[in-house]
Amino acid sequence: MLDVVRPATHVHRVRVYYEDTDAGGIVYYANYLKYAERGRTEFLRELCGDDYARMLESGMGFVVRRCSVDYDRPARLDDLLEVHSQIVELGAASLSAKQVVRREDNELVRMLVDLACVDRGGRPARIPPPLRQALEDFRANVG
Amino acid sequence: MLDVVRPATHVHRVRVYYEDTDAGGIVYYANYLKYAERGRTEFLRELCGDDYARMLESGMGFVVRRCSVDYDRPARLDDLLEVHSQIVELGAASLSAKQVVRREDNELVRMLVDLACVDRGGRPARIPPPLRQALEDFRANVG
Amino acid sequence: MLDVVRPATHVHRVRVYYEDTDAGGIVYYANYLKYAERGRTEFLRELCGDDYARMLESGMGFVVRRCSVDYDRPARLDDLLEVHSQIVELGAASLSAKQVVRREDNELVRMLVDLACVDRGGRPARIPPPLRQALEDFRANVG
Amino acid sequence: MLDVVRPATHVHRVRVYYEDTDAGGIVYYANYLKYAERGRTEFLRELCGDDYARMLESGMGFVVRRCSVDYDRPARLDDLLEVHSQIVELGAASLSAKQVVRREDNELVRMLVDLACVDRGGRPARIPPPLRQALEDFRANVG
Numbered sequence: 001m002l003d004v005v006r007p008a009t010h011v012h013r014v015r016v017y018y019e020d021t022d023a024g025g026i027v028y029y030a031n032y033l034k035y036a037e038r039g040r041t042e043f044l045r046e047l048c049g050d051d052y053a054r055m056l057e058s059g060m061g062f063v064v065r066r067c068s069v070d071y072d073r074p075a076r077l078d079d080l081l082e083v084h085s086q087i088v089e090l091g092a093a094s095l096s097a098k099q100v101v102r103r104e105d106n107e108l109v110r111m112l113v114d115l116a117c118v119d120r121g122g123r124p125a126r127i128p129p130p131l132r133q134a135l136e137d138f139r140a141n142v143g
Numbered sequence: 144m145l146d147v148v149r150p151a152t153h154v155h156r157v158r159v160y161y162e163d164t165d166a167g168g169i170v171y172y173a174n175y176l177k178y179a180e181r182g183r184t185e186f187l188r189e190l191c192g193d194d195y196a197r198m199l200e201s202g203m204g205f206v207v208r209r210c211s212v213d214y215d216r217p218a219r220l221d222d223l224l225e226v227h228s229q230i231v232e233l234g235a236a237s238l239s240a241k242q243v244v245r246r247e248d249n250e251l252v253r254m255l256v257d258l259a260c261v262d263r264g265g266r267p268a269r270i271p272p273p274l275r276q277a278l279e280d281f282r283a284n285v286g
Numbered sequence: 287m288l289d290v291v292r293p294a295t296h297v298h299r300v301r302v303y304y305e306d307t308d309a310g311g312i313v314y315y316a317n318y319l320k321y322a323e324r325g326r327t328e329f330l331r332e333l334c335g336d337d338y339a340r341m342l343e344s345g346m347g348f349v350v351r352r353c354s355v356d357y358d359r360p361a362r363l364d365d366l367l368e369v370h371s372q373i374v375e376l377g378a379a380s381l382s383a384k385q386v387v388r389r390e391d392n393e394l395v396r397m398l399v400d401l402a403c404v405d406r407g408g409r410p411a412r413i414p415p416p417l418r419q420a421l422e423d424f425r426a427n428v429g
Numbered sequence: 430m431l432d433v434v435r436p437a438t439h440v441h442r443v444r445v446y447y448e449d450t451d452a453g454g455i456v457y458y459a460n461y462l463k464y465a466e467r468g469r470t471e472f473l474r475e476l477c478g479d480d481y482a483r484m485l486e487s488g489m490g491f492v493v494r495r496c497s498v499d500y501d502r503p504a505r506l507d508d509l510l511e512v513h514s515q516i517v518e519l520g521a522a523s524l525s526a527k528q529v530v531r532r533e534d535n536e537l538v539r540m541l542v543d544l545a546c547v548d549r550g551g552r553p554a555r556i557p558p559p560l561r562q563a564l565e566d567f568r569a570n571v572g
Contacts, residue, residue: 015324017324017327018165018166019323021166022164022166023161023164023168024490025166026166029462030460030462030466033458033462034305037305038301038303038305053364056363056364064500066500068495068498069496071494078342158470158471160470162467172319172350173317173320176319180316180446180448181446184444184447196507199507206310209354209357210355211354211355212353212354213352214350214352221482304452305459308448308451308452309450309451
């Protein structure tokens with residue numbers, strides 16, 4: 001769902017299964033990065049649909065250059081989580097996103113992710129114009 | 144190490160980390176398949192070295208067509224396990240392996256894995272002759 | 287969704303993300319076992335709801351004793367898959383399921399999974415009566 | 430190996446297998462966090478041996494409170510990597526580590542990880558004295 005609030009936020013729901021947990025009884029710390037990527041993917045799919053598919057088919061994609069993660073509270077088996085994604089910066093060939101994993105009213109994990117758009121060979125590439133326009137429109141939609 | 148017993152067996156050691164376990168306190172059932180593939184990879188690397196590297200570089204590889212897994216006893220955090228691998232069948236373009244995950248004298252998980260040799264496009268391909276010869280020699284080494 | 291056909295089948299949809307794929311460009315073979323467990327979990331949740339939650343809270347659960355997997359066709363990045371689950375045997379403390387991962391009309395991966403009901407200590411335990419009744423009703427619903 | 434240089438650094442070797450890679454042909458970004466945890470675990474095991482085992486048995490452990498990750502260069506299938514770990518801060522109940530994933534002379538991924546020592550219930554706990562002494566000695570060993 002494209003849940004437009006201030007600032008514009010995309011929400012993707014994630015269920016915690018056994019595969020996500022560890023012997024500490026909580027979600028393993030690396031797995032929140034998986035949830036974040038699922039959130040970013042569904043965000044781009046819902047926002048840009050065919051343009052995003054064409055981008056992938058042409059061999060382009062986004063790679064993570066940097067991320068920082070704050071683990072405030074643990075998630076547990078069978079939790080239903082939400083990944084809230086916002087765009088905080090948009091460049092010609094890059095994108096920064098704030099992503100928060102929530103369980104109801106609680107923020108569990110907060111992430112800042114810097115992404116670069118790259119071509120098939122992994123070289124920096126400009127974000128395709130229709131995708132970039134859609135991202136700008138989404139971000140500007142502050143109500 | 145190439146631990147030649149009857150029948151010829153390759154042994155690869157694996158340590159259990161948090162990433163491998165789940166909220167039940169044991170190794171997650173899918174992760175034994177990761178251990179098995181690590182064992183097969185090290186087996187081929189130690190047995191065939193450069194020939195295996197050349198095979199990978201040429202875009203060829205082995206894919207799993209079928210596996211069956213018996214889970215007899217669970218492995219736990221910090222366990223030091225051994226993956227024991229044997230060749231049970233060797234065809235022109237295929238290979239069957241028996242793989243057992245052990246902790247000291249106990250068999251924890253037993254697997255039968257059928258592999259097909261494929262080319263870059265995923266089509267069946269003959270196992271390269273030097274690799275096949277090495278596999279045959281290993282298998283015949285019954286002492 | 288509880289999609290009752292002959293025989294009774296539960297269907298759970300799964301999207302393929304980068305985390306699921308490997309350098310061969312396809313879904314890594316161990317990850318179909320994750321999809322299968324997600325399918326079983328949603329099956330039990332939809333079929334038995336509160337009874338299943340109570341079972342988990344009491345420390346009981348299902349563990350996999352054996353599985354066999356046939357890999358017929360590969361799944362790829364961004365595929366939308368379905369996990370089709372059927373009960374093929376139902377014992378006092380055990381359950382066998384047939385699970386097929388499909389993409390539209392194609393069967394990609396077929397699994398047979400034997401599960402045991404265990405208590406908090408990992409010992410065999412009878413399936414709680416309300417859960418077992420729900421499983422029997424589901425299975426009998428052959429139309 | 431405890432490879433003491435300036436500053437004191439622990440080195441743990443990691444091989445890249447199919448399970449670690451994604452359809453982009455490189456190691457999936459979340460998996461470097463797995464490598465880092467393996468490095469920290471082997472660091473503590475080699476440094477503190479029985480004291481670390483006793484700590485785990487008593488239900489205590491380290492949890493990650495924060496991490497930041499810079500992805501400079503990608504690792505690929507079959508790479509042999511090194512995880513270099515250094516202690517940058519040591520508190521009564523916390524620890525900060527710098528961890529770098531290297532391939533030969535290249536830094537691929539650089540991480541800063543803040544860890545908290547917790548008891549069985551997940552509450553902050555003082556690092557056990559023998560473990561803390563060993564960590565201090567290691568860190569002071571600047572040659």
